[in-house]
Amino acid sequence: MWVQLVQPKSIANSGNQRRCEPGDWVDVGKQTALMWLADGSAQIPEALDFTHISGEMSGIATDDKELLTKRTAQFQDVKIEELTKPGLIWERTAWIDSALELRPELLPIGFGMLETWQMAVPLYDYKVLAIHYGEADEREKTKKVVRDLRCLMYDTRLIFARNEPEPNKVFELWQKEGGGLLAFLRAIYTVKPYILALPATWTTGRPKREA
Amino acid sequence: MKPSIVWVVYGEKATDACKRSRDSVSLWNTLPQQVVTGDIGAVSNKIASRHSKTTLLKRIKTDRALYLDADTLVRQTIDVGFEMLADGWDVVMVPSSNQGDDLMWHIGEQERRVTLGEMGYQPLQLQCGVMFIARNERTMAFWDVWHEEWMRWYDEDQAAFLRALKRVPLKIWLLGYPWNGGAVIEHRFGACRES
Numbered sequence: 001m002w003v004q005l006v007q008p009k010s011i012a013n014s015g016n017q018r019r020c021e022p023g024d025w026v027d028v029g030k031q032t033a034l035m036w037l038a039d040g041s042a043q044i045p046e047a048l049d050f051t052h053i054s055g056e057m058s059g060i061a062t063d064d065k066e067l068l069t070k071r072t073a074q075f076q077d078v079k080i081e082e083l084t085k086p087g088l089i090w091e092r093t094a095w096i097d098s099a100l101e102l103r104p105e106l107l108p109i110g111f112g113m114l115e116t117w118q119m120a121v122p123l124y125d126y127k128v129l130a131i132h133y134g135e136a137d138e139r140e141k142t143k144k145v146v147r148d149l150r151c152l153m154y155d156t157r158l159i160f161a162r163n164e165p166e167p168n169k170v171f172e173l174w175q176k177e178g179g180g181l182l183a184f185l186r187a188i189y190t191v192k193p194y195i196l197a198l199p200a201t202w203t204t205g206r207p208k209r210e211a
Numbered sequence: 212m213k214p215s216i217v218w219v220v221y222g223e224k225a226t227d228a229c230k231r232s233r234d235s236v237s238l239w240n241t242l243p244q245q246v247v248t249g250d251i252g253a254v255s256n257k258i259a260s261r262h263s264k265t266t267l268l269k270r271i272k273t274d275r276a277l278y279l280d281a282d283t284l285v286r287q288t289i290d291v292g293f294e295m296l297a298d299g300w301d302v303v304m305v306p307s308s309n310q311g312d313d314l315m316w317h318i319g320e321q322e323r324r325v326t327l328g329e330m331g332y333q334p335l336q337l338q339c340g341v342m343f344i345a346r347n348e349r350t351m352a353f354w355d356v357w358h359e360e361w362m363r364w365y366d367e368d369q370a371a372f373l374r375a376l377k378r379v380p381l382k383i384w385l386l387g388y389p390w391n392g393g394a395v396i397e398h399r400f401g402a403c404r405e406s
Contacts, residue, residue, distance in 0.1 A: 023333025
C-alpha cells in the first residue's frame with residue numbers, strides 16, 4: 001500500500017534497511033500503512049492521482065527498453081519506447097537514461113508535476129556549479145549564453161516534459177549542441193520553459209548518512 | 212528604467228543590519244535603493260516583515276528589482292542578475308541549503324505537514340532572502356497568491372512560496388550558493404531575528 005511519509009522512517013527492503021524522508025512515497029504492507037496513517041507519521045493526500053503514468057497520453061522514452069521495463073515492473077500499464085536519442089513521444093513523456101538507478105516510486109509524482117509545469121528535472125548537485133563542470137571551451141561557450149557560470153545544473157538522466165513547443169525546442173537545442181549538462185543548461189536558458197527543479201535526491205539517491 | 216534594490220525592514224536589529232547591507236551595495240553600483248518599512252498594524256516585526264515581503268510587488272517602483280534580506284552583504288558586482296531578468300526570467304534565486312532532512316525545518320509542524328501533503332512530494336526548498344524579480348503579469352499574479360498562502364498561517368514565507376508556485380508557476384533561473392550565502396552575496400542567516 002502506497003503512503004507518503006510525514007516523518008522519517010527506516011524501511012526494510014530485500015534484507016537492507018533504507019532511510020526514507022518526509023515527503024517520500026513508500027510501498028509497505030497494509031498493516032504497517034494503516035498503523036502509520038493512524039499515528040500521523042504517514043498520509044495519503046487525496047489530490048494525488050496515480051493514473052498519470054498509465055494513461056493513454058503518457059509514457060517513458062529511454063535508450064534501453066528492456067532494462068526500463070524491469071525497473072518499472074510495478075507499473076504494469078506504463079508505455080515504454082526506445083529512442084536512439086532523448087526526445088518526447090507522448091503528451092507527457094519521462095525521458096529516462098538507462099544508466100540511472102531509478103527510484104520508480106517517484107515516476108507518478110514526476111508525471112503529476114506536468115499538471116503545472118512544462119518540464120520537471122532534478123538538479124545535478126547543489127554544490128557542483130556550471131563553473132566547476134566540463135571543459136574550458138564549453139564553459140566559455142555556456143557563459144556567453146547563461147551570463148554567469150555560478151549557477152546550478154540539471155541532471156538530464158531524468159526529464160519529465162510535456163510535448164509542447166518549448167520543451168521540444170529544449171530537446172532539439174540540447175541534442176544539436178551535443179547533449180551533456182552544459183548543453184542542456186544553454187538550451188534551458190535560451191528557451192526559458194516553465195521548468196520545475198526537483199531535489200537532487202531524485203537521481204542521486206537519498207542523502208548518505210553517517211552511521 | 213533602471214532596476215532597484217529593495218529591503219523590507221522592521222525592528223532595530225533589522226534597521227542596523229539593513230544600513231550595512233545598503234552600504235555594501237553602494238560599493239558596487241549606484242542603483243536606486245528602496246527600504247519598505249512603516250507601521251502596518253501587525254502584532255510583531257516578523258509578521259510585518261513577511262506581510263510586506265509577500266506584498267512587495269505592489270510597493271516596488273521599478274520593472275526589475277533585487278530583493279535582499281537585511282542580513283545580507285553584497286561582496287561583488289550583481290549587475291548580471293538584472294541582465295538575466297532582461298533576458299526573460301521572472302525570478303532569479305538560489306535553493307536553500309536546507310534540503311532533505313532539514314527541509315522546512317523552521318516551519319511550524321502543521322504548516323509543514325499540510326504543505327508536504329498539498330505538494331504531494333518532497334520539494335526543492337528555495338531561499339527567498341535574495342531574489343532578482345521582474346515585475347510583470349506573471350510575477351504580479353504569483354505575489355498575490357504567495358500572500359494568500361502566507362496568510363494561511365501568518366508565519367514564515369518559504370513554504371507559502373512553494374505552495375504558491377504550484378498554483379502560479381514562474382520562469383525561475385537558479386543560481387548557486389555564491390549568490391546567497393557565498394562570495395557574491397554574504398548572508399548572515401538569522402542575524403536580524405528577534406529573541
